[in-house]
Amino acid sequence: MFQLVGVSKTYRQSRGEVHALDGVDLTIPTGQLVAIQGPTGGGKSTLLQMLGALDRPTSGTVTLAGHEISKLRDRELADIRAHEVGFVFQSFNLIPTLTAQDNVEMGLAPLGLPAQERAERATQSLASVGLGDRASHRPGELSGGQQQRVAIARALAKRPKVLLADEPTGNLDEGTRDEIMDLFETLWRQGLTIVLVTHDSSVARRAQRRLRIAGGKLAESK
Template sequence: MAEQATTEATTALATEATPATGTAPGTPAAEPAPMFRLAGVDKVYTQKSRTVHALQKVDLTIPAGQLVAIQGSTGGGKSTLLQMLGALDRPTTGTVTLAGQEISTLGDRDLARIRARDIGFVFQHYNLIPTLTAQENVEMGLAPLDVPAEERVSRAAAALASVGLADRASHLPGELSGGQQQRVAIARALAKRPKVLLADEPTGNLDEATRDDIIGLLEGLWKAGLTIILVTHDSAVARRAERRLRIHAGRVTEAA
């Protein structure tokens, strides 16, 4: 019964995060905008006297509602690609579009607003504040959105319930297992009801059983309608994605 309740809460939360696409009767349905579209994206860095082509001619479309895994060797461009998708960086050339809005030319303030409102982030190192409870950590994720205090409390509680941690809301991170801490981090991302969840090695610090537990949670969110893009070195994790991409020397290809 507890597992069923968690699944129902997860589905409800993810559904809230997914915009409605219905049209009036008799109105032809418009082609929905993809969640991401990258066109001709290059990213070039200069390190001392060396030029680094972190991304090269990336053309990529990710429809809304996909679970996408990105793999590749260290230094191949995975982190740079995730930064582009997460509005954390701009391309040297090319365009990046999120849900129909071009974000590659926006200023810092607009990009910060998009990160706060539309994108949920989950990292390998949970990034929880050790002196705050699970509930308070999740509430902190809503601070940039100016959500009223009462609503912050209710949304954080709902997010924790959706990841199966309603009974751990008052616990500090040091009182939680690694898997539970990652669930809190996922709840923090979900509480703002993002359009997309970006996860960077979300199971990198976890044992095999806990890894499978966290991926099962992410799969549940995806099946409820949330777009999820994750970077992973773990092929067992990548195989559970709907779509797999590989990036090597800055070039993105579809994996078999």
């Protein structure tokens, strides 16, 4: 699914060059549940951006589903993000004036699907995360855990091959965090590849594979 070879990413700042990634080699086969940990500024988010076709490396190669990202045009990268990758973030990023159903349907807009198919996919995705009876509720009428489930449903409605999650439990209490991880484990056991960034070791321990990144260098973690 993913292969990174010698990937480095350098940013120019007022204090000089910053190496967000430094010669990263990584292969993630289809069907793994991977957790990435590390200190703030260590390269976690940059690595996730590389995996999600949101950025290109300064050097090295990133291959996603057989496509070498560094060689693709912006339009081709956007197409990969639209069809291959689902994103979940710490902030739920839901539109407060829309219902859960409408929020999920909005996430399908880049795919150019007919209205009926968008509605059917949204309904199915909300049911798959246990919110079939909350489709008509707005975010303000839902708990934090339910809002994150809507965000996950929005990502799943695209039927992606991989789900990338950046601190998906960071805004949740301990009990709700565990519920969301239960959901991720269920999705993984159904065959979805999941890569999540987390500061929470309790979350990371539930992953099939753990990685640690610090100073832009990646290593396996026990």
